[in-house]
Amino acid sequence: MSYLISCRYTVVPFSDVVLPPLSSKVVKFVVDVRGGRVGELSRSSMPFKPLSISPLFLGGSPLISFRVGGPPLSVRGGTPLTTYLSVVFSDYGLVDELTSLEGVYDTPYGRFRFNVDSLEVVDVRALGLGLTKFFRVDFITPTVLTSKYMLPPTLKSRSRSLPEKHRLVPQPSLIFSYLLRLWNSVVSPGERIPNTCASDWEAYKLGRLSDIALVEVSYRLRPVSVVIGRDVKGRLRIAKGFKGWVTYECLSSKLLQVYDKLLALATYLGIGRSRGIGLGLVRVKTYNTKTNDSS
Amino acid sequence: MSYLISCRYTVVPFSDVVLPPLSSKVVKFVVDVRGGRVGELSRSSMPFKPLSISPLFLGGSPLISFRVGGPPLSVRGGTPLTTYLSVVFSDYGLVDELTSLEGVYDTPYGRFRFNVDSLEVVDVRALGLGLTKFFRVDFITPTVLTSKYMLPPTLKSRSRSLPEKHRLVPQPSLIFSYLLRLWNSVVSPGERIPNTCASDWEAYKLGRLSDIALVEVSYRLRPVSVVIGRDVKGRLRIAKGFKGWVTYECLSSKLLQVYDKLLALATYLGIGRSRGIGLGLVRVKTYNTKTNDSS
Incomplete structure (x- = not known):
């Protein structure tokens, strides 16, 4: 039996930060550092992998830079951003791995606080x-x-x-x-x-x-x-x-x-x-x- | 052996006219009235017919109304418009039919003068x-x-x-x-x-x-x-x-x-x-x- 597990996080930078052109890289960095089965999946280059890390969203808009060579994406310290991490897995234990991402992380893009907003678990048949x-x-x-x-x-x-x-x-x-x-x-x-x-x-x-x-x-x-x-x-x-x-x-x-x-x-x-x-x-x-x- | 015959006409309305939403209808009316083999093709509902009558162009823009229920297309009397009539045919005699479209015509959309601007004949193999x-x-x-x-x-x-x-x-x-x-x-x-x-x-x-x-x-x-x-x-x-x-x-x-x-x-x-x-x-x-x- 397979489940779709999707977790929404609020991500808040501690100070003004310059984000990478594809802001999901911030979340991916944290996921990769934390390791576990989700980190393993994130680093894997397998085709059709059962995972997606969304970009950071600011008020409904994904933070992605489309202009090559244009001004970088930057966000004021304290601004609440949102991200989603979704995985299909047959193992219910992954829920703990996703919720335990809460915490404070130092990344190459600055320091961020991650908080779990909500968690959704759906049987794929449904x-x-x-x-x-x-x-x-x-x-x-x-x-x-x-x-x-x-x-x-x-x-x-x-x-x-x-x-x-x-x-x-x-x-x-x-x-x-x-x-x-x-x-x-x-x-x-x-x-x-x-x-x-x-x-x-x-x-x-x-x-x-x-x-x-x-x-x-x-x-x-x-x-x-x-x-x-x-x-x-x-x-x-x-x-x-x-x-x-x-x-x-x-x-x-x-x-x-x-x-x-x-x-x-x-x-x-x-x-x-x-x-x-x-x-x-x-x-x-x-x-x-x-x-x-x-x- | 097949030829592509394409004729460009200048079409000038005698007075201010309101055009149909698809202005090629003005030219089609004239072609149908004149009859001959071109008129026959124009009236035919055969698939893949070897003929196309372009809309009237005003300075490079085709006169077509896209807004259903919007204001009608209108043109001032004396404004020179352009249209193209293209046919693929194995009979060189069609050239005469196309050039003989020159003249003055009364149509349901007003009175227009048709003049041949240019004629192009190309062997389809070329x-x-x-x-x-x-x-x-x-x-x-x-x-x-x-x-x-x-x-x-x-x-x-x-x-x-x-x-x-x-x-x-x-x-x-x-x-x-x-x-x-x-x-x-x-x-x-x-x-x-x-x-x-x-x-x-x-x-x-x-x-x-x-x-x-x-x-x-x-x-x-x-x-x-x-x-x-x-x-x-x-x-x-x-x-x-x-x-x-x-x-x-x-x-x-x-x-x-x-x-x-x-x-x-x-x-x-x-x-x-x-x-x-x-x-x-x-x-x-x-x-x-x-x-x-x-x-």
Whole structure:
């Protein structure tokens, strides 16, 4: 049995601080230092890892710097920030590890106090958003998708020889083939979709169907670049992705049930590359066609 | 042997006029009244028809009303407007038909003078833009794509039972599977891509490859609605599509040669639904990565 464990922290810097371009690095530093199984996961480079550390939020806005070479992110001492740490695990004991992150930490970015705000534990079988035919996906942090997500499984062995390129528009096939593989990687075999024997073909097929079953009703999107760190030679590593929102109409009530679960997971673990450090975070809600869509 | 024939006209209203929401209707009225083979094509509802009538342009901007219920398009008497009429045909005689459109016409929208500005005749085998790896596509009139363009040919018989829904983001597969089918429909059998025997499968396969071979480098896009007329019951017919531009990087030099030809055709005949009345018109140019992309 797998649980989704999500913990919200208030993070307060003791003095004025300059944050890294991707502010989740502050939280990741603390998680890595504390170690344990969560620290191990955070440091791991495994694909589809069952963990996401969100950026620091200031009043609902994620603190991420989009302008390469622009002014750095800075926050006044004493300002309360928020962050979320989400993990899917079959071990209830992780709850203690997450709550015990409370404390005061000296980081390369300054001194911070971490307090647990709230803790949510959900059986993955109960995950769902209750979506109806029209729903809206807000990509609240930059989302990075690559066309490799829709490589037919028979060509998997040649995947490494293909260039790693990012697609800058949210194509349903890329989103849902990714999410089904994520789901089936993080849950116990008995909770896989559609069943225990699910392979990469199920993800590929769901992707293919999604480009037919989902149509955009409206959207506002823009491409963004984000500094995600430095490589071994000290050069900036920049990821290209997109931000914004899309309202979809789902033409298949059968697939809607699958999307409902996958998107519920995505609101905790994110979508696409660098989820572990808070990229690809989404909010999803049923869209009332009578409300204005321009917000 | 097939030729692309494109004629540019200056159209001047004699007095102040109120134009229809899609101003190509003025030109279409004249073409339909004049009859001949061009008029016949214009009235035909055949799919992939080899003709496109552009909207009227005022100083480079297409005259199209996007606001349903907004103020109507109006133009002062004496203002010179421009329109383009493009046809692919194997009969050189069409040139006379196009040039003989010169004259004065009374239309339901007012009285207009048509003058031929320029005429271009190109052998379709010579069509090409000389694109390099990076190129930018400007969707200058609303472009309407449906997910049916990527329906596997084996499911073609079930196509009519699927709802007709428009996709609002330009997915490479939809654009290029459409354009290959358009190309192969309008040219002589010997000029088909990849060869005389080309079927719907080639279009499907090109589409599939295009979602891998083309990645967005940057874009600015927005969904738009446009009034394309009234149905038999007098209700407004509104098409949903998108406008804006996308810069692509092409990862396959082999496919680039195909895209080069197809996009050259698209600059005359457009892409997607309602091309005949000027939707889906594009401008395409090689993109110099050193130039700014924000225009």
